[in-house]
Amino acid sequence: MTIDLSSLGRESSWEGVRAAVGGLGVSGFAAADTLQHLGADVIALDDGDDAALREKATLLEILGVDVRIGPGSTDTFPEGIDVFVTSPGWAPSTPMLADAAARGIPVWGEVELAWRLRGDNPAPWLAVTGTNGKTTTVQMLESILRAQGLNALAVGNVGTPVLEAVMNPESFDVLAVELSSYQLHWSQSISAQASVVLNLAPDHIDWHGGIDAYTADKGRIYHNAQVACVYNVDDPVTERLVEEADVVEGCRAIGFTLGIPATGMIGLVDDVIADRAFIPGRISSAAELGSISDIGLAAHGDSSRVPAPHVVADALAAAALARAHGVEARAVRxxxxxxxxxxxxxxxxxxxxxxHYVDDSKATNPHAAQASLQGFESVVWVAGGLAKGATFDDVVIAARSRLRGVVLIGADRHLVAEALQRHAPDVPVVEVDTGETDPMERVVEVAASLAREGDTVLLAPGCASMDQFRNYAARGDSFVAAVQQLRDQS
Structure with missing residues (x-):
């Protein structure tokens, strides 16, 4: 018997539905737990085998989930499956997902499942994607929504799984949803109240199979948007994605820009955040939503420092989404x-x-590193790690006039070194190779020797961290600790 999955929601009985969940990360665990709670027969699969995974497996087994973990667990496709819910980390080329597609079995991501389970009178979604700035934007958006007095929550790729928020007994007024290209690839039904693609640059190309596929998956966030598709005026590809999107009738294209906004945009007039999109007299006037100094106070804790341009851009995007939801100007500020x-x-x-020493370890691709470098006049740049197939020519060309020196670490540091040799051969470059040990103590020592008074030593690696650190946070913590050690010795 064929089961009509489209008719199933959070109030439905999922009894008789046989669901497979691929991957037991944060979202996979939430999906398996939720589907079992709804009454589905759930099989959870993961090739990993460590203490944290075994703990999750034990919890799910207690609930009645059939858990299969360890090497080889995903070699054989489970029979009788009605729907496959995949982890964001599983690429479309993963054999089990390819097998599901060949069998005609629907493949959903955890976010697609969450959308289908929203229930009656659900909280609208304000959705954010882009190569960089997603987390900052959704957190700014959450802060703005709460300033309006709304019960809002930042969810998705930012930490709290969307599914967990949707199934929470607490009723939210609105959700600020961060979506990665991985999550969007497996999403078909989402209809956000308003959505934004912040920017686009090559990233995760190995997962998507090419820049065109990556771009197309980012563009999915605009499909079925209800009120506003927000795009980056300085990134024409984002506007093209809006033009190509199939949206709800009446949905508007809203630009954000670091320049003076035209009608239908939010931008800057001197240091004022100006709205010419969501006011009745937008053809001839603008509403003041705050100022750059408001962002600087929050972003840096120091009113004397101006926020980096990409931080301002994130704030403009968050303001546009909030205004699309009806938030007052006061709440934006x-x-x-x-x-x-x-x-x-x-x-x-x-x-x-x-x-000055700055930790931007979250800059895990060249585009993010380039944005970070633009915020400082004279920089000793700490870069390198796992490049994920990226190249560094563009970031070096854009930043070379700002570089006092460069300190390189990690497995793919030669790629950054080669770009520097091509485009900034006069910039001093030091490669730090400490083998299996943490390189940051030596990195900070070298950076300090290259820097002069007034310079900034900036950790903005442009690469992933897993070759030398557990994650980007561990890399940043190590950098901060090394700076503290140097200060104590000074």
Whole structure:
């Protein structure tokens, strides 16, 4: 008997549905738990085998899930499956997913499942994607929405799984949803109230199979948008994705820009955030939503410092989404003032002998590193790690006039070194190779020797961290600790 999955929601009985869940990360665990709770017969599969995974497996087995973990667990496709819910980390080329497609079995991501389970009178979604800035934007957006007095939550790729928020007995007024290209690839039904693609640059190309596929998956966030498709005026590809999207009738294209906004945009007039999109007289006037200094106070904790351009751009995008939801101008200003960024995102790591140290370990691709470098006039750049197939010519060309020196670490540091040799041969470059040991103590020593008073030593690696560190946070923590050690010795 064929089961009509489209008719199933959170109030339905899923008894008789046989569901497979691929991957037991945060989203996979949430999917397996939820589907079992709804009454489905669930098989959870993961080739990994460590203490954390075994603990999750034990919990799911207690609930009645058939859990299969360890090497070889995904070699054989489970029979009788009605739907396959995949982890964002599983590429479309993964044999089990290819097998599901060949069998005509629907493949959903956890976000697609969450959308289908929203229930009656659900909270609208304000959705954010882009190569860089997603987490900062959704957290700014959450802060703005809460300043309006709304019960809002930042969810998705930012930490709390969307599915967990949707199934929470607490009723939210609105959700600020961060979506990766992985999550969007497996999403078909989402209809956000408003959505944005912040920017686009090559990333995760190995997963998607090419830049065109990566771009197309990012563009899925605009499909079926209800009120506003927000795009980056300075990134024409994002506007093209809006033009190509099939949206709900009446949905508007809203631009954000670091320049003076035209009608239908949010931008800057001097240092004022100006709205010419969501006011009645937008053809001839603008509404003031705050100022750059409001963002700077929140982003850096220091009113004397101006926020980096990409941080301002994130704030403009968050403001546009909030205004699409009907938030007042006052709440935009108050929300930006109260926003506190996560660690490792242009975070102040201290000052020694007039040299400022900044931890932007979250800059895990060249586009993010380039944006970070633009925020400082004279920089000793700490870069390198796992490049994920990326190249560094563009970032070096854009930043070479700002570089006092470069300190390189990690498995693919030669790629950055070669780009520097091609485009900035006069910039001093030091490669730090400490073998299996943590390189940061030596990195900070070398960076300090290259820097002069007034310079910034910037950890913005442009690469992933897993060759030398557990994750980008561990890399940033190590950098901050090394700076503290140098300060104590000074």
């Amino acid at each position: 108050d929300g930006l003032r109260s926003f506190t960024p996560d660690a490792h995102r242009i975070a102040d790591a201290g000052e020694i002998a007039g040299v």
